[in-house]
Amino acid sequence: MQNKKNEKELEEYLKIGITLFLTLSSVIVFFFVIYRFDSFADISAKLIRTGQPIIIGAAIAYILNPVMKFWEKQIHKIAPKFIKDEKKEKGFTRALAVTASITVFIILIFLLIASIVPATMESISNLISRFPTEMRNFTKWMTKLLQSDSRASEVAKTTMNKVTQEFEKWTKGDLLPQIQRYLTQITSGVVSIVTGFFNCFIGLIVAIYLMGIQEQLKGQSKKIIYAIFKPKTANELIEIIRHSNSIFGGFITGKIIDSAILGVICYIGCLFLNIPNEILVAVIIGVTNLIPFFGQFIGAVPTLLITLIQSPIHALYLLIFMVILQQIDGNIIGPKIIGNTTGLSSFWVMFSILIFGGMFGFVGMLLGVPIFGVIYYLVTKVVNNILRKKELELETTAYIDVVKVDEKTNDLVYEKLNDQKGDNKSSREKKNENFLIKKIKNKDKNSNSEKDKK
Incomplete structure (x- = not known):
């Protein structure tokens, strides 16, 4: 009887090991194919680029779903008073909730862009234009602060002057030519921006559809899972x-x-x-x-x-x-x-x-x-x-002071340590005893339930 049990456990562990090995091998092969072969990398990049509107739409739908559920709950309190047909009322409520959530999302994005982007760009441009002056003022402040140490003051002043000169040199010598060079790439940049806006627009439409049919998609997914497994x-x-x-x-x-x-x-x-x-x-x-x-x-x-x-x-x-x-x-x-x-x-x-x-x-x-x-x-x-x-303890803390597991009873065995109060049993041993008591009680409950079934 014991041999059969061991054989079953060995067979089960063998299945788990083979499954893990095949899974890890598949993952390794997959990443090797993706990152080592340019053709596969190009195909995957093209698929991601092509499916970008769907990815954006799924992300928007996932984030807005709680908002849509909130609106749906609020509208559902009022809608039955005007629409008696339950199916029509449900469709109307969902459509209105999706419209409200998408509208809130668009308004928030528009307000963020209108309020934050211009002010941020203005702050950055002002910071760049004022940088040399501010660095000189900062150098004077550092010089005054380090007047007691002439050597440190000279080093700080030299460093700040060098940083200021390098920044001015970069803005005049490197930045302007780079801007002129980048102007030739405006066409491709405009195309990328237009493509990004187009993908976001299509993504919004995809999000609307996904939020509208989410229950159907959920049901189809579960149906496939129960059909396969x-x-x-x-x-x-x-x-x-x-x-x-x-x-x-x-x-x-x-x-x-x-x-x-x-x-x-x-x-x-x-x-x-x-x-x-x-x-x-x-x-x-x-x-x-x-x-x-x-x-x-x-x-x-x-x-x-x-x-x-x-x-x-x-x-x-x-x-x-x-x-x-x-x-x-x-x-x-x-x-x-x-x-x-x-x-x-x-x-x-x-x-x-x-x-x-x-x-x-x-x-x-x-x-x-x-x-x-x-x-x-x-x-x-x-x-x-x-x-x-294996009928072993699930609590992680129970394994901290474990010396071994009893091969016959599967009980956790602890190193014998005396408590400060002179008790012969450590706190870990007491926890082990409590676990054994619970295990015995669970066995008794299981045996009683089996008797009742018989």
Whole structure:
């Protein structure tokens, strides 16, 4: 009997090993084909370029879906009073909700472009034109600050003068010729911009269709899954997709809202503190905050440098304000809006940003955390299922002081450590005893339920 059980376990592990091997081999071959062969790379790039409107539309529909659901719920409270037919009322409600969400999206984009882009461009142009003067003033300020140390003062003055001269030389000698050269490429640039606007326009239309037929698409997807897989496997797959959707939806939508709120608070704070280029600073802080963990540090460097050149005292105010803002966002705004949707610790967040950011750039830094959150969830689920079959403890902390697992009973064995109070049993041993008691109770419940069935 024991041999048959061992053979079944061996066969099951063999299947899992072969599946993992084939999966990893397929992934390796796929990436080798994509990155090593130019023809395949060209085909994939062409497919992505061709399908860009669909990708944009799917992203817009995914982000706007919560907004559409909100409008649908509000309209559904009123619509039945005017439309008695349930099917017509449902279609009318969905159409109106989709129209409202798309309208809100377009208005927000238009307001952002109309208010932020001109002011940001003006701030950048003013900063470039005033840079030499501001650098000279900054050099004088540094000279006064370092008057007590003549050598340090001379080094600082020489460095600042050299930086100013190099910047002026670059603007006159390199920048203008480059601008004249780039003017010859305006045609291709205009074509790219027009293509981008066209893709966004088609993407909006795709988003409207996707939001309108999302239930039908959901039903078709589940139908295909249940047709291909066994019910048990299909149920697990659908549960994984649902959990992955909650991770992505909660993280991405929450991060966008969090960054928007942070940008507005930063703008108001900069106005109150009279920080120069307040719109540019707020935009940089809001956009970089989309990157988890490192975002606020990445945004702090350019904003502080921009402010430091124009007004060192205001740079100090901005630094203090950004530290306070980071604490407010990290402890109040972020947890309230996003929460721990990914289930990752700080180390794994940093790990995922570094790995995915290094592989896929800015997009990898944005989406690396939810993607790794899904991978972490899948690995945890597989490990817990295997441990559950072996009737082992699922809690991670229970394994910290484990010496071995009893081969006969599958019980966790701990190193015997005396507590400070003189108790002969350590806290880990007590936890192990509690787990054994729970396991015995579960066995009794299972046996009683089997008796009741008989």
